[in-house]
Amino acid sequence: MGAKSSMSKGISEEPQALQRAPHDLAVAVDPDELEAHDRKWTPMKIAIWAVISLLGGLSWVMLAVVRGETVNAIWFVFAAICTYLIGYRFYSKYIEKHLLKPDDRRATPAEYKADGKDFAATDRRVLFGHHFAAIAGAGPLVGPVLAAQMGFLPGTIWIIVGVVFAGAVQDYLVLYFSMRRGGRSLGQMARDELGVIGGTAALIATLVIMVIIVAILALVVTNALAESPWGVFSVGMTIPIALFMGCYLRFFRPGKITEISIIGFVLLLAAIIGGGAVAGTEWGTALFTLDKVTIAWGIIIYGFIAAILPVWLLLAPRDYLSTFMKVGTIGMLAVAIIIIRPEITAPAVSEFATNGAGPVVSGNLFPFLFVTIACGALSGFHALIASGTTPKLIQKERQTRFIGYGGMLMESFVAIMALVAALSIDRGLYFAMNSPAALTGGTIEGAVAFVNGLGMTGVNINTELLAQTAKDVGEATVVSRTGGAPTLAVGLAHIMQQLVGGPAMMSFWYHFAIMFEALFILTAVDAGTRVARFMMQDSLGNFFPKFKETSWRPGAWVATAIMVAAWGAVLIMGVTDPLGGINTLFPLFGIANQLLAAIALAVCMAIIAKRGLFKYLWVVALPLGFASVITIYASFLKIFSTVPGIGYFAQNRAFSAALADGKTSFGTAPSVEAMEAVVRNTMVQGLLSIVFVVLTIIVIITTIHATIRAYRKHSNATSEDAAVQSEIFAPAGFLLTPPEKIVQAQWDAVPVAKRPKKTGH
Amino acid sequence: MTVSVGGGAGFRLMLGERARRVRWWVRALMGEDAYDKYVLHHESCETDAAHPLMTEREFWRDQTDRQDKNPQGRCC
Known part of the structure; x- marks a missing residue:
């Protein structure tokens, strides 16, 4: 058809038709009208923004300046929401207007590549939910909990300010650039923009980072389930539940997803309640009380089997369950925090922020706060989602701001809620739970002696509180339950029981929270292994072409086994680490995630530089510079620091020297084997740090090179797909603006059957 | 009243x-409306002998099989 080809103007900035024959329906709001609406400040609009600004300002004053004995959690909620609104309305609009310039007259990949399957225009409110469910996982729940040892203020500022200027910007830019390139992946964009060296470094870094992230997520679950018969039973039951759901959808009622998700959810609740009963019996305790090493092996075997089973059997139903749980539980927690408004007794800034001697994660606020809280403020992993499924489903270009920037603000809010939940529990209890067993001895008495010995003002814990808490949540002990998940679960249970059920329900809520986290960590482990397996097969395929055939089963199994062995080794290293595991490995997780963010931002910067938009380059240079400084500095400390608690190699030297001196115990390692384990672990961790930082420096150097070259050439190049005329209309944000309402009304007036139809692929 | x-x-x-x-x-x-969307899309295309309309059961099988071949990461 002539109309279509004449509309395809190739790469151009020329305006395309606003109206479409035969109905003369506008496919976009006139940009001038849009601009006029944005610039028109009615008294009502001024009043609303004045109230938001004042409330936000007041909340920050309450948090940062007015510090009484306690601070109410509601101020965290207001400070976050008001800052998000201002960031969304002003900063993301600024980026939209000057940097990205979306054009709703251009069709998105979901429209011009529509196939009714992978590329399918999806309502913005639905896609927001999809995108949020895909980006939010255990990360924003765990990091803030661990960072709570430095007090409430540093974490709060980083989560809220960081998301506005870094995290949400990254997600928005990557989503937009990928959408303009037909939904291309981050790896492909890196190769296009940075050349073979930068692109290959980015690809290898992504693969290694994926392995580390899967390993540490698995470590979090392992720590939460160890010595917990209730948790092992209820989380273990999710496997048969998912298998049942998979078969139901495959053979019995295909497509009835909501129905089976509700059935699955009811079964999950039954598994949680049943877990309590089982753990109460003698045989249940005997059968399901497993130590960390056994659980770690269980997860490794599970990970391998899950990743080679067909998607429909285990992964797809697990996905439905975890979406259901995620959206539901997060909504529930938000409501509970607003109604209960817990008082926070933690200090604004604790001594561990400056002396670097915190037992939860070691190191000073700068840079370790910024790597401990990765997800929630800036998460490189999101770049893989924002250049994966979401750009193929976007209906209109201007919706990328709502989905990309707005979706990340939502995740940041989840991180704030996790921080509030962790801060709302007794400070002494917090340290008893999060200090490694190497320091507390794993006993109530040991924990009390250790925590009270830390000499923190206002912290005085006793054995009764620890024993009572363990009894309340239905666990044998709460001492040294590191990894963040159990702490968050106690916090959530503490808040939720005030709303529903009272103290008697505390154990239910605790295990509900553990289930909630375990569910999507296990999904992430399965999916992460699959993605890594494909990357591995692709790489192996360069040497053994047969591996490129993804349907070749032996190849798939070999590649899966390699990836599982890689993360499994790190996991086993973490659970057997005499130094504690989480506290030494978690910084690696944060560094890996932030380095991925640096890579994603570097790719964005190269794209912007090639477009010649140097005046606004700072929008991406600012978060890129910050993420680079933080992660490279943190990596250097991990590599070169002479303090054994911080530097991997310093620790390695200390233990090697002790072994050479013929000592049979050193520090927290009670035996020669344990000392040898420390020497081995620190060497691996140190080498991983070197690999990460070298790869990232390569990517950043190639980016700077590309940027300077673009500047010298006065580049105006683009790697975007050719522009195609759009034939559909949809509003950009959650609510319709007045100019959008006018266009929408015109569309609503035309019967559906008579609206323009796409001519297909 | x-x-x-x-x-x-x-x-x-x-x-x-x-x-x-x-x-x-x-x-x-x-994602329960995926089949409805697929049918709508299929109807809006010119009929194509190479791509006959899948039944609901075929569509859902095809969907999970495509996920098998093209895995997507979940976030941390």
Whole structure:
């Protein structure tokens, strides 16, 4: 058809038709009208923004300046929401207007590549939910909990300010650039923009980072389930539940997803309640009380089997369950925090922020706060989602701001809620739970002696509180339950029981929270292994072409086994680490995630530089510079620091020297084997740090090179797909603006059957 | 009196509308409308012998099989 080809103007900035024959329906709001609406400040609009600004300002004053004995959690909620609104309305609009310039007259990949399957225009409110469910996982729940040892203020500022200027910007830019390139992946964009060296470094870094992230997520679950018969039973039951759901959808009622998700959810609740009963019996305790090493092996075997089973059997139903749980539980927690408004007794800034001697994660606020809280403020992993499924489903270009920037603000809010939940529990209890067993001895008495010995003002814990808490949540002990998940679960249970059920329900809520986290960590482990397996097969395929055939089963199994062995080794290293595991490995997780963010931002910067938009380059240079400084500095400390608690190699030297001196115990390692384990672990961790930082420096150097070259050439190049005329209309944000309402009304007036139809692929 | 009855009916109607919208959103969020969207798309294309319309069962099988071949990461 002539109309279509004449509309395809190739790469151009020329305006395309606003109206479409035969109905003369506008496919976009006139940009001038849009601009006029944005610039028109009615008294009502001024009043609303004045109230938001004042409330936000007041909340920050309450948090940062007015510090009484306690601070109410509601101020965290207001400070976050008001800052998000201002960031969304002003900063993301600024980026939209000057940097990205979306054009709703251009069709998105979901429209011009529509196939009714992978590329399918999806309502913005639905896609927001999809995108949020895909980006939010255990990360924003765990990091803030661990960072709570430095007090409430540093974490709060980083989560809220960081998301506005870094995290949400990254997600928005990557989503937009990928959408303009037909939904291309981050790896492909890196190769296009940075050349073979930068692109290959980015690809290898992504693969290694994926392995580390899967390993540490698995470590979090392992720590939460160890010595917990209730948790092992209820989380273990999710496997048969998912298998049942998979078969139901495959053979019995295909497509009835909501129905089976509700059935699955009811079964999950039954598994949680049943877990309590089982753990109460003698045989249940005997059968399901497993130590960390056994659980770690269980997860490794599970990970391998899950990743080679067909998607429909285990992964797809697990996905439905975890979406259901995620959206539901997060909504529930938000409501509970607003109604209960817990008082926070933690200090604004604790001594561990400056002396670097915190037992939860070691190191000073700068840079370790910024790597401990990765997800929630800036998460490189999101770049893989924002250049994966979401750009193929976007209906209109201007919706990328709502989905990309707005979706990340939502995740940041989840991180704030996790921080509030962790801060709302007794400070002494917090340290008893999060200090490694190497320091507390794993006993109530040991924990009390250790925590009270830390000499923190206002912290005085006793054995009764620890024993009572363990009894309340239905666990044998709460001492040294590191990894963040159990702490968050106690916090959530503490808040939720005030709303529903009272103290008697505390154990239910605790295990509900553990289930909630375990569910999507296990999904992430399965999916992460699959993605890594494909990357591995692709790489192996360069040497053994047969591996490129993804349907070749032996190849798939070999590649899966390699990836599982890689993360499994790190996991086993973490659970057997005499130094504690989480506290030494978690910084690696944060560094890996932030380095991925640096890579994603570097790719964005190269794209912007090639477009010649140097005046606004700072929008991406600012978060890129910050993420680079933080992660490279943190990596250097991990590599070169002479303090054994911080530097991997310093620790390695200390233990090697002790072994050479013929000592049979050193520090927290009670035996020669344990000392040898420390020497081995620190060497691996140190080498991983070197690999990460070298790869990232390569990517950043190639980016700077590309940027300077673009500047010298006065580049105006683009790697975007050719522009195609759009034939559909949809509003950009959650609510319709007045100019959008006018266009929408015109569309609503035309019967559906008579609206323009796409001519297909 | 009549006013309050009218208001009640209007309110019930609004509730019905709300419930319908929530149901639509949950269904779409869970991805349950994928087949409907596929059929709509298929109808809007010119009929193509190489791509006959899949039945509902075939479509869902095809969907998970495609995920097998093209895995997507979940976030941390």
